[in-house]
Amino acid sequence: MESLNEYVERYKGIINDHLNNYILSYTTPGRLRESMLYSINAGGKRLRPILVIATLEAFEIDPKKGIPVACALEMIHTYSLIHDDLPAMDNDDLRRGQPTNHKQFDDATAILAGDALLTLSFQVITEADTLSNEEKVFLVNELSKASGPSGMVDGQMRDMLSENEWITLRKLEAIHNSKTGQLLKFAILSGAYLGKVSEESMQAVTEMASALGLIFQIQDDILDVIGDSDAIGKPIGSDEDNKKSTYPQLLGLEGAINQKKHYVDVAQKSLEKTGIQHTVLSELIDYLSNRDC
């Protein structure tokens, strides 16, 4: 039987091929294309696309149907990293141990590569021959809401405004919900939508997706305290250096770990409600909760 790691690696390969094909088909040779390919191929874990695929499979739908939206989602995630790394934003020189886009190219190219990936994501969905017009409209709409000024971009703005300021757990969760939670949620919900699940299943899956976003973020914060800097590709303790509010800082390390366990419980119970607890999707919850990078 295929292990979770094998599953993840298999779909990583498939997603990588499609991402590269999309960019090669929809751009002309030159610096903009090179810069887009550079960040797309910079070693992303493809968590979001794999969540789309695993959700489809949990509901026994052919995962091929989800490939275009999975790639569109990864393009948006990649664009957000390129823009977040810019000197005007987080000013990061390295990501996953490699020069960030603006270090490899320059700031202008990085801004344009981000803009291009964001725009391309909507082209990819609308040209998918596996999707009906109704599905395309739904997915473009949900993806734009999840990533736009009522989702990810809003979270990034509020995250920047809250730097050097100690905030409450409530506010911290609201920021993470927008900044990283919405896209993770979109991954699960787009899969469930394409799987044409019942309203009860959709509700259970929505609950699971919200918990997953928080699990993801708490683990991020925990890794910044006790992680391996080689594995995560950035120095340990950078949150504290940047005076960023985190779960361990608000709850203590043990409190943060307990909080994460609580959300893992919520997520797994949501899957049970809809009878999909013995699936890769369920394994992925534990995998994300215990990831080391």
Place this chain on the structure above:
Amino acid sequence: MESLNEYVERYKGIINDHLNNYILSYTTPGRLRESMLYSINAGGKRLRPILVIATLEAFEIDPKKGIPVACALEMIHTYSLIHDDLPAMDNDDLRRGQPTNHKQFDDATAILAGDALLTLSFQVITEADTLSNEEKVFLVNELSKASGPSGMVDGQMRDMLSENEWITLRKLEAIHNSKTGQLLKFAILSGAYLGKVSEESMQAVTEMASALGLIFQIQDDILDVIGDSDAIGKPIGSDEDNKKSTYPQLLGLEGAINQKKHYVDVAQKSLEKTGIQHTVLSELIDYLSNRDC
């Protein structure tokens, strides 16, 4: 009878109201919203939205149908100006005599406001209750192509790479076609598409739209030589100072004016072919050709 100026002013008001409503409905109060509203209300001429409307009216279709896509297009145009003005790109402090977005706010906010407007544009189209799913998919697809890595963003990249370099007329036209032509073309074509025009009309209108993009750009270049710096809101001669290739520089001022006249002729003849030469759309061609800002 309503004059062209009155027509333009009337629709400017309608478009402005809708743009502000969209942003107020789809964002939460705070710095991101303020920054988006600042640039949206910075005195844009709304040429692209008005071209959508005038095309619909030329084919006797209720212009209301075009309002969402007209606003989406203006959001994309506005985002492109915000990002182009950034220090990493053209580094402009003023636009239309007012501080650019990053001068009024800061670079990070300007990057995010641009990202937000770009993303919001696709949300606006997919939520339009005047459009069918088929129309929404068509418009999102065409708009993403016109503005993405095979359209506007590509043109901006190649324009930057060609700075401080004398280029041929052919290359100059190719850059302008991507950088400004594609969005202007989209304005006309989206109007004609929503007007469900015949294939011959669509072909004529496509010809007209291509000519219009060039008329627009040539006039831009001419204004940089003989314009009124107060009217255009930036100093005269900035193209030469920036060593930018322009029509007057490649063809001489008189040559550029003749080239523009040639394209006006092409554009007007295209309208005649489909019997819509006595329309506001036809008046707009002359208006754009002779605009002083």
